[in-house]
Amino acid sequence: MACLGAAAILGPLGWHAYASRLPSAYAVTDMGYEDHGGHDMAMPTAGTRSVTTLIADPDRPADVRVTLTARKEKDRYTLNGQTPGPAIHATVGQLVQVRLVNENVPDGITLHWHGVDVPNAEDGVAGVTQDAVGAGREHTYRFVADQAGTFWYHSHQISAEQVRQGLLGALVVATAAPVAGVTDVVALTHNYDGTATVNGRPGETHVDAPPARRFRLRVVNTDNGEVSVRVAGAPFRLIAIDGTDVSGPALVANVSVPVTAGGRADLDVTTPADGSAVRVSLSGAASLVLGPAGAPAPPPARPATRLDPLTYGSNRPLGFDPARPDRQFRYDIGRRPGFLDGRPGLFWTVNGHLYPDVPMFMVTEGDVVRMRIANHSGESHPMHLHGHHAVVLSRNGVPATGSPWWVDSLEVADGDTYDIAFVADNPGLWMDHCHNLPHAAEGLVAHLMYEGVTTPFSVGGTAGNEPE
Amino acid sequence: MKLVYRILAWAVAVEVAVQAAAIVGALFGLTTWVTEDGGVLDKAERESHSTPYPEAIGFPIHALNGEILIPLIALALLIVSFFARIPGGLKWAAVVFGLVILQVLLGVYGHHVPGVAALHGPNALLLFVTAIATARRARASSAAEPAHA
Numbered sequence: 001m002a003c004l005g006a007a008a009i010l011g012p013l014g015w016h017a018y019a020s021r022l023p024s025a026y027a028v029t030d031m032g033y034e035d036h037g038g039h040d041m042a043m044p045t046a047g048t049r050s051v052t053t054l055i056a057d058p059d060r061p062a063d064v065r066v067t068l069t070a071r072k073e074k075d076r077y078t079l080n081g082q083t084p085g086p087a088i089h090a091t092v093g094q095l096v097q098v099r100l101v102n103e104n105v106p107d108g109i110t111l112h113w114h115g116v117d118v119p120n121a122e123d124g125v126a127g128v129t130q131d132a133v134g135a136g137r138e139h140t141y142r143f144v145a146d147q148a149g150t151f152w153y154h155s156h157q158i159s160a161e162q163v164r165q166g167l168l169g170a171l172v173v174a175t176a177a178p179v180a181g182v183t184d185v186v187a188l189t190h191n192y193d194g195t196a197t198v199n200g201r202p203g204e205t206h207v208d209a210p211p212a213r214r215f216r217l218r219v220v221n222t223d224n225g226e227v228s229v230r231v232a233g234a235p236f237r238l239i240a241i242d243g244t245d246v247s248g249p250a251l252v253a254n255v256s257v258p259v260t261a262g263g264r265a266d267l268d269v270t271t272p273a274d275g276s277a278v279r280v281s282l283s284g285a286a287s288l289v290l291g292p293a294g295a296p297a298p299p300p301a302r303p304a305t306r307l308d309p310l311t312y313g314s315n316r317p318l319g320f321d322p323a324r325p326d327r328q329f330r331y332d333i334g335r336r337p338g339f340l341d342g343r344p345g346l347f348w349t350v351n352g353h354l355y356p357d358v359p360m361f362m363v364t365e366g367d368v369v370r371m372r373i374a375n376h377s378g379e380s381h382p383m384h385l386h387g388h389h390a391v392v393l394s395r396n397g398v399p400a401t402g403s404p405w406w407v408d409s410l411e412v413a414d415g416d417t418y419d420i421a422f423v424a425d426n427p428g429l430w431m432d433h434c435h436n437l438p439h440a441a442e443g444l445v446a447h448l449m450y451e452g453v454t455t456p457f458s459v460g461g462t463a464g465n466e467p468e
Numbered sequence: 469m470k471l472v473y474r475i476l477a478w479a480v481a482v483e484v485a486v487q488a489a490a491i492v493g494a495l496f497g498l499t500t501w502v503t504e505d506g507g508v509l510d511k512a513e514r515e516s517h518s519t520p521y522p523e524a525i526g527f528p529i530h531a532l533n534g535e536i537l538i539p540l541i542a543l544a545l546l547i548v549s550f551f552a553r554i555p556g557g558l559k560w561a562a563v564v565f566g567l568v569i570l571q572v573l574l575g576v577y578g579h580h581v582p583g584v585a586a587l588h589g590p591n592a593l594l595l596f597v598t599a600i601a602t603a604r605r606a607r608a609s610s611a612a613e614p615a616h617a
């Protein structure tokens with residue numbers, strides 16, 4: 001009787017643990033189940049193509065050439081000897097060519113161009129679009145910077161660890177005609193071992209500027225949690241989100257600007273004419289002070305309200321009709337106890353299933369896609385879709401009325417539901433995951449997949465690919 | 469088996485004390501870090517899972533203990549209770565296990581409902597007392613029984 005009781009408890013647990021083991025190598029296209037988003041079946045496709053064929057024009061010479069050499073130094077990762085890595089600057093339309101050299105990172109590395117809708121082969125996801133670049137090897141990325149804005153790059157191999165420990169940098173794509181009289185400043189935030197930094201420096205960073213100097217402040221949040229940007233000493237405008245300009249941005253003050261983990265926000269702020277300084281508080285105690293040398297900096301602002309992009313700016317046509325979608329998906333985020341690769345724990349679920357039993361959102365090129373992201377997992381999740389920008393249609397049923405709110409990283413708070421839409425215009429296999437990177441490692445990952453696209457790469461395997 | 473049963477019940481009680489120590493240490497450390505060392509806590513900081521002050525290690529200890537280790541100990545207690553032949557042993561092991569599950573649910577899902585979240589504290593006390601009572605009952609039952617040859 002006792003044995004029976006014990007077996008009744010241990011049997012199912014053991015079976016679940018056993019069944020959750022992952023194979024040593026698997027293609028993401030064999031993982032989980034296909035979700036055709038309302039289509040009854042797979043669309044017939046004219047043959048298949050490999051992600052490796054989805055590249056930029058191979059005959060076009062590069063306009064911007066950069067070599068980044070990655071090194072592991074104790075528990076840090078550096079690029080060309082520094083972390084954050086050097087900011088890469090390009091002008092819209094230029095072809096960017098980055099040679100990534102792995103000097104000594106034993107687990108291998110990649111670079112993902114966060115927010116840039118690159119051709120799929122250049123997306124830098126180990127095990128999906130390439131093999132991790134092992135120590136002593138190199139890999140070249142080529143893509144056209146086709147959108148002016150603020151972006152960043154980071155490793156997508158063992159990303160939870162490699163990004164936290166510094167394998168990242170900013171990517172700035174300037175407009176063809178520079179705006180006269182505006183000083184461009186990158187403010188990349190990253191937390192190194194408990195210390196919040198801006199451009200690698202903790203605490204207060206002074207940026208020398210005369211009175212009435214106008215800035216475009218490019219905030220990049222490379223951390224796993226949202227950053228609240230607060231401006232003291234001057235009003236400002238939020239002029240871009242995730243690399244897309246905001247239409248009709250109003251002048252605001254005493255509001256904080258939430259920047260999603262992995263997201264970007266560009267602020268237009270001018271130093272006051274009276275010679276005082278402006279303080280822009282970023283993550284933790286890190287802040288930028290803009291103003292004349294020696295000018296007293298105001299204390300950090302403590303706004304009680306947050307700027308809400310759902311209503312900020314002026315409305316404008318989207319350029320496509322999300323009311324007639326070809327595909328409709330839901331991305332429900334939950335959490336429950338279970339086993340992942342034989343390990344017990346509380347894990348995230350996608351549409352009720354634990355990793356690797358997650359949906360493959362299947363699309364064909366040209367589809368208008370709608371997705372409803374609902375979070376009832378107890379924690380907020382910064383959801384990041386690779387290779388595409390999606391527009392927010394509504395939050396909790398309240399329609400977006402401000403400037404079109406284009407995102408590649410969207411903070412979905414616990415209890416919130418977002419309706420987003422995008423045009424499937426970039427064929428490939430694209431991750432759609434939580435950018436709180438440890439959450440992705442805990443299974444909060446799905447993929448957007450174009451019918452007929454295949455990958456020769458696998459997660460695990462001899463290259464040791466481990467994208468999360 | 470009775471001894472194993474008692475050890476596991478005591479282990480649950482000890483673990484509850486460890487949980488209290490870890491989380492209170494972490495929260496007091498946080499207060500000191502903010503008020504005396506100029507620390508600023510935001511979501512980016514919280515999600516960095518780093519230890520800007522030493523006591524912050526209490527947060528991951530609390531999570532790992534609470535979500536994995538204590539449920540496993542309580543589960544082991546429940547299974548051992550089948551074999552330990554303690555009168556009422558299964559019932560009390562089941563109560564301990566139930567309180568552990570309730571505690572995990574309150575900890576994980578109770579964050580956003582202030583009244584519910586607060587029950588995480590009293591339920592810990594209830595679990596602590598119940599685990600000790602369960603261990604002591606088992607001891608009483610072994611003392612009452614003649615020793616095996």
